[in-house]
Amino acid sequence: NAGVTQTPKFQVLKTGQSMTLQCAQDMNHEYMSWYRQDPGMGLRLIHYSVGAGITDQGEVPNGYNVSRSTTEDFPLRLLSAAPSQTSVYFCASSGWKGGFTGELFFGEGSRLTVL
Amino acid sequence: GDSVTQMEGPVTLSEEAFLTINCTYTATGYPSLFWYVQYPGEGLQLLLKATKADDKGSNKGFEATYRKETTSFHLEKGSVQVSDSAVYFCALTPGSRTGKLIFGQGTTLQVKP
Numbered sequence: 001n002a003g004v005t006q007t008p009k010f011q012v013l014k015t016g017q018s019m020t021l022q023c024a025q026d027m028n029h030e031y032m033s034w035y036r037q038d039p040g041m042g043l044r045l046i047h048y049s050v051g052a053g054i055t056d057q058g059e060v061p062n063g064y065n066v067s068r069s070t071t072e073d074f075p076l077r078l079l080s081a082a083p084s085q086t087s088v089y090f091c092a093s094s095g096w097k098g099g100f101t102g103e104l105f106f107g108e109g110s111r112l113t114v115l
Numbered sequence: 116g117d118s119v120t121q122m123e124g125p126v127t128l129s130e131e132a133f134l135t136i137n138c139t140y141t142a143t144g145y146p147s148l149f150w151y152v153q154y155p156g157e158g159l160q161l162l163l164k165a166t167k168a169d170d171k172g173s174n175k176g177f178e179a180t181y182r183k184e185t186t187s188f189h190l191e192k193g194s195v196q197v198s199d200s201a202v203y204f205c206a207l208t209p210g211s212r213t214g215k216l217i218f219g220q221g222t223t224l225q226v227k228p
Contacts, residue, residue, distance in 0.1 A: 004158070031214065042119075042204060042218035043159070050214055058215065090158055099211025102147050106158030 002026050006091050006107035013081045013114045021076040021110050023091030030096035032074035033104070036060065036087040043090065049074055050096055081114045088112075117142040117209050119219035124202075127225045134192040136222045138179075138205035141186065146207040148172075148181055148188040149216070153202040162190075162203070195226045 007022045025032065033048035035058075045058030049068040063085060065077040074093075078085060088111050092104040122137040140146065147166045151159040163172030168183035179190045188205060205219040 033214075033216075035218075040220055042220040044218075045215055048214050056214065092158075100208060100214045101211070102149055102164065102206070102208040102216050103161050104151075104159070104216060106160070108156075108158050 004091055004093055004105050004107035006089075006110050008110060009108065010111050011113070013078075013112065015081060015083060015114060017081050019078050019081065019112075021078075021089055021091075021112070023074045023076070023107060024072050025074075025091075025093040025105070026072065027093060027095075027105065028071060029093035029105070030071070031094040031100065032068065033058070033092050034064070034066065034074070034076045035090045035092065037090060037109070038087050046076065046089075050100075078112075081112075083114045086112060086114045117146065117207060117217050119205050119207055119217055121203075121205050121219035121222050123222070125223040125225055127227065128195055130197055130226055130228055131194045132226075134190070134195045134199070134224065136190040136203055136205075136224070138188045138190065138219060139186050140188065140205075140207050142207055142209055144210055146209050147211075148179070149206040149208075150177070150179055150188070150190050151204040151206060151218075153204065153221070155201070159204060195224070197226045197228055200224055200226045 004025045034046040035043040047066040049055045091107040149164045150162040152162045163174040165172040165181035171180045
């Protein structure tokens with residue numbers, strides 16, 4: 001019963017370094033997304049995808065890249081990390097039954113610190 | 116733009132107390148409304164939802180009613196338990212074609228024995 005799996009769970013980067021947060025789901029969900037969670041700000045949508053080869057920007061996309069080559073995987077890339085990207089990142093997925101249901105399944109999160 | 120506002124936390128209650136967490140929203144059109152819960156060290160889980168005005172969502176003793184006239188979706192529970200201690204998020208999706216879920220800032224609930 002894996003659901004949504006994120007790796008790594010913890011990561012420390014130096015300013016300017018790049019890295020990829022991995023996300024995989026085994027529920028055959030068409031929709032996948034990345035959120036960041038910051039104190040007092042709730043969760044904010046970074047990027048999302050409604051199927052392989054289709055991605056779109058959310059509320060805070062700057063500094064992040066995504067691609068969707070398979071239904072199962074949706075990696076998030078930080079090209080040049082900045083201290084402002086210190087956050088907890090959540091991957092979430094959902095079915096797409098003729099539209100977005102809002103019923104998301106979340107991973108356990110990845111805590112990123114940028115020094 | 117569309118937004119969700121929740122009451123400030125933390126909320127501290129004794130076991131078996133009545134819980135209300137206020138949530139109001141701003142949206143054009145006809146959003147669907149949600150409550151998610153985050154237990155310590157975990158990702159969020161869907162608690163309940165309502166898709167149209169006057170709908171009541173319910174789960175695990177929690178309830179919330181979609182009030183279009185007051186643009187509210189307050190979360191209630193008649194008798195909280197220590198195990199309900201968590202962060203609660205109100206959220207909306209503007210529509211089924213948007214692919215976006217907009218969250219409030221979250222309200223921390225601490226229940227003491």
